[in-house]
Amino acid sequence: MSELIEMQSVSLKAAEMVEEGRVHKSLYSDPAIFEEELDKVFNNTWVFVGHESEVPEAGSYKTAWVGRQPVILSRDRKMNLHVLQNRCRHRGATVCEGRKGKTKSFTCPYHGWGYGLDGALRALPKPEEYEGVFDKKDFPLERLRHESYQGLVFATYRDDIESLEDFLGGAKKWIDLFMKQGGGYPVKVLGEHRFNFPGNWKIQLENTTDAYHFPIIHKSFVTSLDDHTADIFDFLHGDGFVEDLGNGHSVMVMIPELVDLESDLDQPIPPRFQKLADELRTEGKPENEVKKLVRAAHGTGFNLNLFPNVSCSMAFFRVLRPVSVGETEIQHVALGGEGAPAPFNRKRMRLHEHFQGPMGFGTPDDGEAWERVHKGSQAGNDGWILVNRGLNNLHTSPDGNVAGAVCSETGMRGAYQQYKRMMAAGEEK
Amino acid sequence: MKLNTQLLNDVTAFIWYEADLLDHKGYQEWLQLWSNDGLYIVPAEFDADDNYEDTLNLALDNADMRRMRIARLEDGESVSANATGNTVRMVSRVRLLEAGDDLVIARCAMTLNEMRHGKLVTYPADVEYQLKPAADGYRLARKVVRLMHADSFLRTVSFIF
Numbered sequence: 060m061s062e063l064i065e066m067q068s069v070s071l072k073a074a075e076m077v078e079e080g081r082v083h084k085s086l087y088s089d090p091a092i093f094e095e096e097l098d099k100v101f102n103n104t105w106v107f108v109g110h111e112s113e114v115p116e117a118g119s120y121k122t123a124w125v126g127r128q129p130v131i132l133s134r135d136r137k138m139n140l141h142v143l144q145n146r147c148r149h150r151g152a153t154v155c156e157g158r159k160g161k162t163k164s165f166t167c168p169y170h171g172w173g174y175g176l177d178g179a180l181r182a183l184p185k186p187e188e189y190e191g192v193f194d195k196k197d198f199p200l201e202r203l204r205h206e207s208y209q210g211l212v213f214a215t216y217r218d219d220i221e222s223l224e225d226f227l228g229g230a231k232k233w234i235d236l237f238m239k240q241g242g243g244y245p246v247k248v249l250g251e252h253r254f255n256f257p258g259n260w261k262i263q264l265e266n267t268t269d270a271y272h273f274p275i276i277h278k279s280f281v282t283s284l285d286d287h288t289a290d291i292f293d294f295l296h297g298d299g300f301v302e303d304l305g306n307g308h309s310v311m312v313m314i315p316e317l318v319d320l321e322s323d324l325d326q327p328i329p330p331r332f333q334k335l336a337d338e339l340r341t342e343g344k345p346e347n348e349v350k351k352l353v354r355a356a357h358g359t360g361f362n363l364n365l366f367p368n369v370s371c372s373m374a375f376f377r378v379l380r381p382v383s384v385g386e387t388e389i390q391h392v393a394l395g396g397e398g399a400p401a402p403f404n405r406k407r408m409r410l411h412e413h414f415q416g417p418m419g420f421g422t423p424d425d426g427e428a429w430e431r432v433h434k435g436s437q438a439g440n441d442g443w444i445l446v447n448r449g450l451n452n453l454h455t456s457p458d459g460n461v462a463g464a465v466c467s468e469t470g471m472r473g474a475y476q477q478y479k480r481m482m483a484a485g486e487e488k
Numbered sequence: 489m490k491l492n493t494q495l496l497n498d499v500t501a502f503i504w505y506e507a508d509l510l511d512h513k514g515y516q517e518w519l520q521l522w523s524n525d526g527l528y529i530v531p532a533e534f535d536a537d538d539n540y541e542d543t544l545n546l547a548l549d550n551a552d553m554r555r556m557r558i559a560r561l562e563d564g565e566s567v568s569a570n571a572t573g574n575t576v577r578m579v580s581r582v583r584l585l586e587a588g589d590d591l592v593i594a595r596c597a598m599t600l601n602e603m604r605h606g607k608l609v610t611y612p613a614d615v616e617y618q619l620k621p622a623a624d625g626y627r628l629a630r631k632v633v634r635l636m637h638a639d640s641f642l643r644t645v646s647f648i649f
């Protein structure tokens with residue numbers, strides 16, 4: 060019997076480490092499980108690679124990752140998007156090393172093979188040695204299937220899984236709401252913060268719908284706010300909720316008044332935004348637009364966690380990349396409005412700097428907690444991580460989903476059930 | 489080329505004084521070094537141009553943000569600030585870029601070392617100082633810390649560069 064268990068596949072073992080209200084701590088630290096996750100999760104689902112505003116023009120590109128595999132998101136001359144493996148078809152060098160920018164083509168530095176923005180192999184030095192050996196048209200940079208929703212670009216190695224829209228499912232409504240924070244202008248990436256922490260990626264995944272930690276670990280951030288804003292962030296006793304949206308996605312609504320940024324436009328201007336309102340008025344913006352922009356500047360009152368690697372968190376995208384079982388890279392992508400008044404985008408960036416990124420007043424404390432989770436969870440040979448908070452107090456949301464209190468662990472449970480399904484997929488007992 | 493070694497000495501002495509204050513957490517004294525309209529800036533890209541207001545930075549602190557940042561480091565509420573060990577920074581390669589009567593601009597190299605949960609983390613940076621001459625030395629009008637890590641991934645930071 061025990062031999063049988065020994066022979067069980069690693070991914071099935073990992074799947075069995077996810078129970079309804081707890082997950083085994085080995086999921087944070089077992090390198091064999093990590094290797095399986097890259098394959099069974101990241102190579103088998105839709106993975107976020109960027110926002111369309113990051114590649115705005117013909118010739119724009121950005122580099123990204125699908126799990127541990129480097130890819131390029133590019134826009135060709137006809138404005139079509141492509142997601143390409145960043146691997147020369149000759150002997151495998153990356154063909155693009157910049158983070159983002161503009162180019163006419165991707166030229167491999169090693170022997171000079173040149174690829175178009177759509178990945179087609181266009182030219183190579185001294186082609187006569189290949190005559191009759193192969194045809195250039197058969198050796199483009201390999202393309203990944205990609206689809207977009209509201210400008211969010213996802214890619215997948217699987218041609219046979221559901222469409223992106225079906226995968227997002229119940230999350231689409233929340234993405235639509237999230238995109239209202241351009242204040243009437245299309246949402247645009249303004250910049251990003253990059254940091255890493257010595258810990259497993261799922262520790263960050265859990266955090267996005269963890270309201271329970273906020274008043275504790277982010278006390279110093281709340282202290283730095285004016286009283287009015289501090290009140291807004293005092294949401295644990297409010298009417299917020301966490302809803303399991305299916306497919307591992309979930310939403311945590313912390314501030315219900317800020318779910319729809321295009322409603323309640325007659326609210327008075329909060330003190331934190333008085334200066335912005337004055338600047339917008341100075342620019343000649345009519346009062347209704349001032350109110351709309353000020354409300355949008357807040358960001359939304361919810362975090363939307365999209366399994367496995369991105370979230371629409373209040374006012375920014377959080378993108379995670381699993382580097383190793385004990386290291387995770389995170390980007391906090393700041394958002395504003397394309398063509399929006401400069402004071403609006405400036406305010407959005409200043410708010411982002413205040414909390415987010417490696418020098419924000421919030422993120423370093425999250426990072427400290429995650430690092431300690433990773434370290435502390437290694438104590439003992441056996442042990443479990445609890446995700447059962449609020450299991451006694453579930454209800455059905457108006458959309459028919461399982462939901463719990465704002466500080467319940469409903470979102471984490473949803474993500475882990477998706478993880479369990481994916482890790483077990485295709486494994487026979 | 490003739491170097492103004494007297495001015496270079498004065499500026500270097502000021503920069504070293506500031507470095508010592510920060511390593512020894514003399515944060516209140518550090519706040520006093522600033523002119524009121526000064527900006528403490530850590531760009532999010534090593535090569536960021538100087539239009540900092542219209543760019544996302546890691547930090548862009550005016551007087552209010554500096555005061556709040558220091559409060560966060562000192563008031564014991566931040567678990568990461570409490571866990572931050574000592575820092576030791578080395579500053580060298582000081583060069584004067586501008587030597588006006590009202591404004592002196594200098595550039596230097598800095599390496600900051602932090603012991604973090606038992607592991608040494610090192611941050612090399614190129615630092616620009618804009619200094620306003622004052623009766624008792626200088627006031628900081630601007631400090632721009634260009635981290636080599638900015639182009640890659642930082643660890644989280646709960647100290648002042």
Ligand code: FES
Binds near residue numbers: 147148150152170172
């Ligand atoms: S590896 Fe790219 S051209 Fe040889």
Ligand SMILES: [Fe+2]
Binds near residue numbers: 266272
């Ligand atoms: Fe947090």
